[in-house]
Amino acid sequence: MRKKQLFTVIKQTFKTRIKTVGYWMLVLxxxxxxxxxxxxGWLVQATQSQAQPEIGIVQNQTLSQHLKGDxxxxxxxxxxxxxxxAKKDLSAEKLDAVLVEKDQKFTLTKRADGQNxxxxxxxxxxxxxxxxxxxxxxxxxxxxxDQLLAPPKIDTHVQSQKGVNANGDNVNGANYGVTIVLGxxxxxxxxxxxxxxxxxxxxxxxSRIMEILLAATSPGVQFFGKIxxxxxxxxxxxxxxxxxxxxxxxxxxxxxQVKTVLDTLQGVDxxxxxxxxxxxxxxxxxxxxxxxxxxxxVNDLSQVQQAVAPVTYLSIIGYALTFLVNGQSHNMFLxxxxxxxxxxQTLMPARLGLQxxxxxxxxxxxxxxxVALVLLGTFGLNVYKQNVLTYREGNITKSxxxxxxxxxxxx
Amino acid sequence: MIEITELxxxxxxxxxxxxxNMTIKPGxxxxxxxxxxxxxxxxxxxxxxxxxxxxxxxxxxxxxxDDVKRQKLGFLPEERGLYQKxxxxxxxxxxxxxxxxxxxxxxxxxxxxxxRLNVVGKPxxxxxxxxxxxxxxxxxxxxxxxxxxxxxxxxxxxxLDPVNTELMMQExxxxxxxxxxxxxxxxxxAGVEKLSDKLTMLRHGNVVLQGxxxxxxxxxxxxxxxxxxxxxDTELLQIPGIAQLEHAGNGRKLHLSDPAVGKDVFNLVTQxxxxxxxxxxxxxxxxxxxxxxxAGEQNHA
Numbered sequence: 235m236r237k238k239q240l241f242t243v244i245k246q247t248f249k250t251r252i253k254t255v256g257y258w259m260l261v262l263x264x265x266x267x268x269x270x271x272x273x274x275g276w277l278v279q280a281t282q283s284q285a286q287p288e289i290g291i292v293q294n295q296t297l298s299q300h301l302k303g304d305x306x307x308x309x310x311x312x313x314x315x316x317x318x319x320a321k322k323d324l325s326a327e328k329l330d331a332v333l334v335e336k337d338q339k340f341t342l343t344k345r346a347d348g349q350n351x352x353x354x355x356x357x358x359x360x361x362x363x364x365x366x367x368x369x370x371x372x373x374x375x376x377x378x379x380d381q382l383l384a385p386p387k388i389d390t391h392v393q394s395q396k397g398v399n400a401n402g403d404n405v406n407g408a409n410y411g412v413t414i415v416l417g418x419x420x421x422x423x424x425x426x427x428x429x430x431x432x433x434x435x436x437x438x439x440x441s442r443i444m445e446i447l448l449a450a451t452s453p454g455v456q457f458f459g460k461i462x463x464x465x466x467x468x469x470x471x472x473x474x475x476x477x478x479x480x481x482x483x484x485x486x487x488x489x490x491q492v493k494t495v496l497d498t499l500q501g502v503d504x505x506x507x508x509x510x511x512x513x514x515x516x517x518x519x520x521x522x523x524x525x526x527x528x529x530x531x532v533n534d535l536s537q538v539q540q541a542v543a544p545v546t547y548l549s550i551i552g553y554a555l556t557f558l559v560n561g562q563s564h565n566m567f568l569x570x571x572x573x574x575x576x577x578x579q580t581l582m583p584a585r586l587g588l589q590x591x592x593x594x595x596x597x598x599x600x601x602x603x604x605v606a607l608v609l610l611g612t613f614g615l616n617v618y619k620q621n622v623l624t625y626r627e628g629n630i631t632k633s634x635x636x637x638x639x640x641x642x643x644x645x
Numbered sequence: 646m647i648e649i650t651e652l653x654x655x656x657x658x659x660x661x662x663x664x665x666n667m668t669i670k671p672g673x674x675x676x677x678x679x680x681x682x683x684x685x686x687x688x689x690x691x692x693x694x695x696x697x698x699x700x701x702x703x704x705x706x707x708x709x710x711d712d713v714k715r716q717k718l719g720f721l722p723e724e725r726g727l728y729q730k731x732x733x734x735x736x737x738x739x740x741x742x743x744x745x746x747x748x749x750x751x752x753x754x755x756x757x758x759x760x761r762l763n764v765v766g767k768p769x770x771x772x773x774x775x776x777x778x779x780x781x782x783x784x785x786x787x788x789x790x791x792x793x794x795x796x797x798x799x800x801x802x803x804x805l806d807p808v809n810t811e812l813m814m815q816e817x818x819x820x821x822x823x824x825x826x827x828x829x830x831x832x833x834x835a836g837v838e839k840l841s842d843k844l845t846m847l848r849h850g851n852v853v854l855q856g857x858x859x860x861x862x863x864x865x866x867x868x869x870x871x872x873x874x875x876x877x878d879t880e881l882l883q884i885p886g887i888a889q890l891e892h893a894g895n896g897r898k899l900h901l902s903d904p905a906v907g908k909d910v911f912n913l914v915t916q917x918x919x920x921x922x923x924x925x926x927x928x929x930x931x932x933x934x935x936x937x938x939x940a941g942e943q944n945h946a
Contacts, residue, residue, distance in 0.1 A: 441728075443726040
């Protein structure tokens with residue numbers, strides 16, 4: 235019968251919330267933002283009046299030929315017999331810049347409202363031109379020059395606890411990149427769903443509906459029912475994003491931004507992805523249980539923010555530490571924290587992605603999370619039961635500390 | 646049968662309920678009266694297992710109230726609570742489902758109850774659109790729709806107008822007739838007297854009176870007279886044994902120190918012949934309640 239009641243509470247919580255505008259705003263806002271950003275980008279690109287800049291070269295055929303032959307330089311090169319003729323066209327807005335060379339020194343005169351010239355490409359091209367000129371003076375042929383200028387070819391193999399991994403930097407980069415993006419997603423998910431579960435419980439407690447519910451069911455049914463209902467909403471949220479990702483990958487693979495994401499994901503190690511997803515899911519449950527315990531202390535809805543603030547701060551710590559992991563393979567503090575439940579959801583995947591930790595370490599972190607979840611669920615239920623029908627006056631933080639003191643007492 | 650044995654609750658050094666004993670049989674209504682803070686709500690919360698009793702037991706047919714029994718228990722809290730933004734139907738069906746009722750049956754029953762209680766509105770209406778009286782009726786429907794075998798009503802008439810109070814009383818009597826065990830608290834003594842088969846009066850957590858309402862009144866003796874007769878107050882007050890005289894409507898109320906004094910009053914007022922009203926009765930529950938409260942305050946001081 236408890237199972238039936240539990241299912242009823244889960245169903246009611248899920249059905250009630252899924253019909254709210256707030257939930258769909260939460261789901262759709264990031265998609266709409268991405269769409270809007272893409273749309274604006276496309277609009278800017280489609281309507282830009284940028285044409286190729288026109289650069290005038292004064293009395294220097296060699297330089298003119300070199301620049302015309304440089305594919306990287308996106309500009310139209312024009313020859314001028316005199317400096318005056320070039321400057322005249324510049325004033326008449328027929329040119330965007332005039333380039334003059336004297337003793338391998340260059341002077342570029344640009345029009346303030348002219349088309350933009352890519353300085354980096356121009357500098358690189360002129361450096362190349364200077365080098366070629368000097369090589370000619372030193373009677374070095376072009377083949378030898380190419381050999382001298384060819385960059386070294388580096389084939390990267392990473393030796394880690396996981397073994398030797400060819401092309402390791404790419405995989406590590408992809409994994410770490412995914413971790414950072416995941417960190418942002420986890421933080422968004424946690425702060426949204428922590429607030430949602432707190433509001434659910436606080437609403438029922440403050441409006442005294444909880445008394446009617448607890449006359450029919452046990453506190454355990456309410457406690458786990460709420461977590462189940464909100465947890466399902468979070469899963470649906472994740473599944474919808476996955477679906478959007480798949481649709482994007484199938485239908486829009488040629489869009490540059492989508493292509494970049496797909497290229498990055500191709501480097502992801504799927505065993506890494508699997509364990510990361512497991513760690514993240516358990517951590518979301520862990521945070522929900524903690525929030526349910528804290529929300530039961532609230533007397534009315536105005537105290538919700540105050541009550542859940544410490545839970546949000548806790549998630550921020552793990553999130554912020556993730557950015558420090560790169561290059562800190564032997565940092566004892568970060569290594570220890572990556573095993574600690576409530577912080578491991580971002581730290582362990584980050585360390586794993588950078589191959590500072592092994593799959594064994596990840597399994598230990600997942601195991602510790604599961605142990606914490608069982609303990610918090612069991613003892614937290616007692617605290618929830620004590621608080622959910624108790625209306626204390628005064629500071630809620632004091633109530634929280636008082637209740638947490640009783641967390642692991644025998645009941 | 647509900648049996649409450651030596652039920653005690655202490656909050657620190659304060660005793661909220663002290664060695665409470667009572668039984669409620671099927672088809673029986675128990676009225677719980679007492680001032681605010683007398684221990685009525687604490688008693689309900691212990692029965693519902695919302696708070697743990699310091700000592701004593703609550704049993705239903707000899708066993709603890711478990712999850713199976715809990716589904717047949719209806720509770721109307723003192724502070725009413727409904728999901729304001731949800732529809733009437735949505736929340737009533739949810740509460741009914743939690744009590745093990747099938748959704749389809751609850752849907753039919755809801756329409757029937759709304760008609761019986763004259764609720765102005767449709768099942769699809771949101772609770773926030775209802776008047777206070779109609780919301781109270783919906784709250785009662787949420788408590789009784791699954792036909793509970795044991796019903797706990799904490800101040801069921803508070804905030805209701807006389808018409809709706811009468812309507813709710815009738816429904817409580819209907820549930821009683823169906824065999825439900827009912828315990829309720831109220832400050833409306835007339836209502837308590839009308840509904841209760843037995844009543845318990847609490848003062849500072851202690852039972853000061855318990856039994857059938859009429860028997861309880863009779864144990865104080867017929868010390869109250871309501872009189873409508875052409876005689877002056879001065880003449881009446883000359884009779885020894887009249888403790889107090891007060892004007893009430895068209896007549897006067899006399900409080901006697903001894904029921905036997907009633908005969909002397911009757912003889913005096915009928916000397917000249919016919920009088921419209923002479924009624925000698927035991928004190929009303931309201932009077933007994935006020936006396937006990939006053940006595941309690943004296944003892945407390």
